Amino acid sequence: MAIEAAALLAAAGLPRREARALLAHVLAVPREALIADPQRPVPTAAAARFAQLAQRRRAGEPLAYLLGYCEFYGRPFAVNAAVLVPRPETETLVQLALARLRQMAAPWVLDLGTGSGCVAVTLALECAAATVLASDVSSAALAVARANAHRLGAQVAFFQGDWLAAVRGPFDLIVSNPPYVAAGDPHLAALRFEPAAALIGGDDGLAALRAIIKAAPSSLRSGGWLLVEHGYDQAAAVRALLRGAGFGAITTTRDAAGIERVTSAQAG
Ligand SMILES: C[S@@+](CC[C@H](N)C(=O)[O-])C[C@H]1O[C@@H](n2cnc3c(N)ncnc32)[C@H](O)[C@@H]1O
Structure with a gap:
């Protein structure tokens, strides 16, 4: 029948x-x-x-989890409930990182909170001159990221640990799409299938950004760049954190939807 x-x-x-x-x-x-x-x-x-x-x-389960994959930067990334579903706005972060990397001869790059590996793998595939490292606190996420790198043919070295704890610089560029939703944000109800650790950045949403901005300077070369994705209403707070940590050339870029989404800053 x-x-x-x-x-x-x-x-x-x-x-x-x-x-x-x-x-x-x-x-x-x-x-x-x-x-x-x-x-x-x-x-x-x-x-x-x-x-x-x-x-x-x-x-309400994300379509990507049901299909087992999600397109990012034109490539299929395997996903499961251990990783955030890659978002289109994160392509803005990748574009900005690539624009910086293409001005460097043999850059060392670190992707913090790699999740599915979508950022690290894309950078490695789009910029062959780069040496790409990536870290995540979640071993389950790292398993997904490693499998994606292998299947897509990207050379990325993965490390497990709290932000920069497991990696040794200095890097020319650090990129991160960290968890940045505030713990009490009502939008979390619609995101309940994705890992809380990939979404929630403490009570005000800025805890992970604070930790990364504080730790990054000691792992960046002088003149190196930190690029972070953040929430629609966090750009001013992120710029203030970067100024406080001694960064210069601080610039926020809007995503394709016109939302202030990625802030870039240069280490002194
Ligand atoms: C918003 S997701 C981003 C995933 C992926 N980079 C992307 O853009 O789709 C944040 C990632 O940060 C990781 N993470 C959360 N806390 C962390 C910590 N303390 N140290 C390292 N990674 C962490 C989560 O496991 C999650 O994979």
């Missing part, structure tokens, strides 16, 4: 794009195959599997 794909998609209670992605995943076919042949018969077992995934998506 089989059911028509179009009927399943229509009854899923999801945006068509998401429903199609899930059904294509279950059937192990490209999404275009469902567009080209909407009457395609779906076997009962596959329809049941699709119904389970659609239910989990309706309950």
Whole structure:
């Protein structure tokens, strides 16, 4: 007994794009195959599997966890519940880092809080001259990052530890997308499937940024750069922290949505 794909998609209670992605995943076919042949018969077992995934998506689980991967900077990164789902705004951080790295001959780069490895792996693949190190406190996240680096063919050295504790500089550039949501932020309810340690930056959201900005100067070469992603309302606080830590050339860049998202600063 089989059911028509179009009927399943229509009854899923999801945006068509998401429903199609899930059904294509279950059937192990490209999404275009469902567009080209909407009457395609779906076997009962596959329809049941699709119904389970659609239910989990309706309950708020990220599509990327259900599919097992997420696109970042044009590449598929495997993800699971141990890592943050890479966000499009983090591509701004990567673009700024690459612009700096491409002006350097053989730069040493560190990605702090690497999660899925999306930033470190992208930097390594986009800038062959760079030596890329990455760290995370979570061994489960590091397993995902290592697997992504291996599958995508990136040379990244991974370390487990609290921010800079497990790595030795000096670096030409340190980049980080740290947890920056405040503990009581109501947006956390919608993010409940992702690891709290990847999201929450203490009571005011700035705890991780404070720790990184404090520790970074001793691991940066003179003239080296620190680039941090932060929340939509944190740019002024981050600039003040950077000034207080002795950084210069402090600049905030907006993401594609026009939100102040990444602040760059140069070590003295
Ligand atoms: C916002 S996620 C960013 C993940 C990835 N870099 C990205 O942009 O998608 C923050 C990461 O920081 C890690 N983290 C949290 N506290 C840490 C700490 N004290 N030291 C090192 N990493 C930490 C989390 O495990 C998480 O993977």
